[in-house]
Amino acid sequence: MDEAAGHYELDCSGLACYALQRVLPRHYQALQAMARAPRLTARMFQGVFAGLPTRPEGKNGWRQIARAADARPGDIIAWKSASPKPGSTGHVVLCDGVPSVTPQGLVRLPIIDSTSRQRWDTPEAKGQTGLGRRALYLAVDAEGRPTAYSFSPASKLTEHPISIGRAVAFPAGYQPPAPAYKPVSTALTAAKKPARSAADKNPIAQKRSAERIP
Numbered sequence: 061m062d063e064a065a066g067h068y069e070l071d072c073s074g075l076a077c078y079a080l081q082r083v084l085p086r087h088y089q090a091l092q093a094m095a096r097a098p099r100l101t102a103r104m105f106q107g108v109f110a111g112l113p114t115r116p117e118g119k120n121g122w123r124q125i126a127r128a129a130d131a132r133p134g135d136i137i138a139w140k141s142a143s144p145k146p147g148s149t150g151h152v153v154l155c156d157g158v159p160s161v162t163p164q165g166l167v168r169l170p171i172i173d174s175t176s177r178q179r180w181d182t183p184e185a186k187g188q189t190g191l192g193r194r195a196l197y198l199a200v201d202a203e204g205r206p207t208a209y210s211f212s213p214a215s216k217l218t219e220h221p222i223s224i225g226r227a228v229a230f231p232a233g234y235q236p237p238a239p240a241y242k243p244v245s246t247a248l249t250a251a252k253k254p255a256r257s258a259a260d261k262n263p264i265a266q267k268r269s270a271e272r273i274p
Contacts, residue, residue, distance in 0.1 A: 073102050075174040075191065076136060076152045087227045089236040090120045102150035105138035109223035118228045121236070125224040127204035128167040131155050134227070137171070137196065139209065139220040150220065151175075156193060162213050166197040167206070198222070 070078060077100055080088035094111075095104040112124040125131055133155055140150040157170030174191045199208040199217050206224070208217035230236075 070174045070191065071147075071176075072152050072174050073100055073105065073149075075172075076100070076105065076138075076154060079154065084227055086230070086236050087121045090122065090230075093237050094120060094122075102138050102152040103140040103144055104149075105136060105152045105225065106140045106150060106221060106223045109136070109138060109225035110221065112225065116228070117231065118226070120234065121227060121230045123226050123228050125226050128169070128198045128200050128206040128224070129159050129161070129204055131159055131167075131169055131224050132226070133157055136225045137169070137206075137222065138225070139222040142220060153196060155224075162197065164213055166199055166210075166213055168213070169196045169198065170194075171196045 077088065080091070091100060091105075091108060092098060094108045097104055100108075109122070109124050112122055113119055114124050114126045116123065118124075125135060131137065135155040136152060137155060138150060138152040141148060144150065151173070153171040153173040155169055156172045159167050159169045162168050170193065172191070172193050176190075194211060197210045197213055197215075197217075198206040201207050206222040208219040209222060210217050
């Protein structure tokens, strides 16, 4: 990643980590501590969120949002693959709008994510990969908890453990551990950069993502 040149090559969890590090660094440190990892994968995001309380004050600066319809902009939605493998443990997205309910009873959420899959949900995004906005559709159980997802109301739903996390105020006196790891941006910038085409200069047109959507 090279911010000065406008080159952003991030997988889905890399995008989430980068955004948190830039906007909520202390909350990101808290996630690192709870996940016991320098860099969270999609599976780790889901696991941490699943273990959080749903009460408003949360724990260590984070709370779980149980009902998909209660998600709000800034929340993080993550799921883990049934058969995780290196570079593909699930998917994580950033909520970018207020949810609505489709005629099929699915909860529709505007999201921002980074993916290697081509986008087909809007004419502007057709065929593009990388960083962009689109819609996520969640099936829910009788209590409103997400149970399956798709990226089109007409697509087959995929069932995976899905969790939603929200950053909240830290409790009085809480101090996240001091950062013990290199910032995400430093680690990514230090990596060898591939040759870029004109399309690669547009973050929406990036072509690679290490974490694939199942």
